[in-house]
């Protein structure tokens with residue numbers, strides 16, 4: 470009996486990164502189709518649209534959802550899926566500016582490699598963070614500099630990419646100020662003046678690849694990093710230590726793991742969720758352990774080596790119902 474062809478819903482943000490998806494869409498669709506995935510698309514039109522599109526794709530019974538764009542688009546898609554009972558596996562085409570989450574999962578930055586990872590159909594189950602009624606998969610945070618990611622205008626990111634974040638960061642440096650936080654976890658309670666706090670699910674955040682070195686995407690725990698009140702010189706020193714992954718022993722840093730954390734403040738504190746504005750404190754963060762399946766490369770290596778033709782082991786039959794040749798990928 471011929472296996473049913475799998476149906477995928479590709480939700481893409483045409484404005485992400487350097488607008489690569491606009492140019493690549495026909496190639497992406499052709500590669501997915503040739504790999505046996507019958508794919509329809511939804512181009513997002515603005516904030517929140519990817520959430521609606523993802524919820525709609527779950528309701529319509531798609532076998533696979535694919536999010537193409539940056540961390541913001543990915544976060545919106547997850548928000549449309551996380552509440553649902555039957556959550557199809559999620560593919561990621563990292564076409565944004567930073568793509569922290571894809572980096573943490575070793576998903577190739579190149580569109581062909583990323584499509585091939587989906588076609589291999591190997592998934593990894595990961596934790597999802599819930600904060601009040603919203604969700605994140607990579608990081609939540611508040612305090613100095615954490616507003617950076619949503620304050621940088623999309624146009625500037627299209628023009629100069631990652632550099633836009635550095636420019637905005639420098640602009641904000643002289644205005645650093647501490648916030649007063651009450652932090653409650655099952656293990657400990659803290660009352661501190663802090664520069665910033667980060668609640669991380671992965672170890673790759675904002676281009677800092679060793680920010681939370683013990684973070685695992687599927688251990689049911691958040692890694693909590695708190696930078697205590699300090700002056701500008703200390704702040705810059707800790708940031709440069711963090712770039713090398715050497716910040717954890719600094720006396721200004723508190724580093725903990727937990728599955729639940731409540732954060733309140735008498736100050737007005739905005740929240741950053743996966744790079745997007747996520748409301749304000751107070752917040753309760755809960756780790757939804759092993760909540761979502763994501764397509765990743767089985768070997769942990771980048772699969773993309775060359776352009777066409779496809780030389781993949783496909784775990785399902787193609788649209789025509791033909792057996793796959795199970796070619797080994799070739800150099």
Ligand SMILES: Nc1ncnc2c1ncn2[C@@H]1O[C@H](COP(=O)(O)OP(=O)(O)OP(=O)(O)O)[C@@H](O)[C@H]1O
Nearest residue numbers: 485486513515516538539540541542565566567568
């Ligand atoms: N058609 C659109 N035009 C402009 N903005 C859009 C459109 N569709 C969605 N958006 C908004 O763009 C935001 C940011 O997009 P996304 O994160 O995908 O790309 P990016 O900002 O380039 O990358 P990164 O987040 O990795 O820096 C989304 O959260 C969404 O609200």
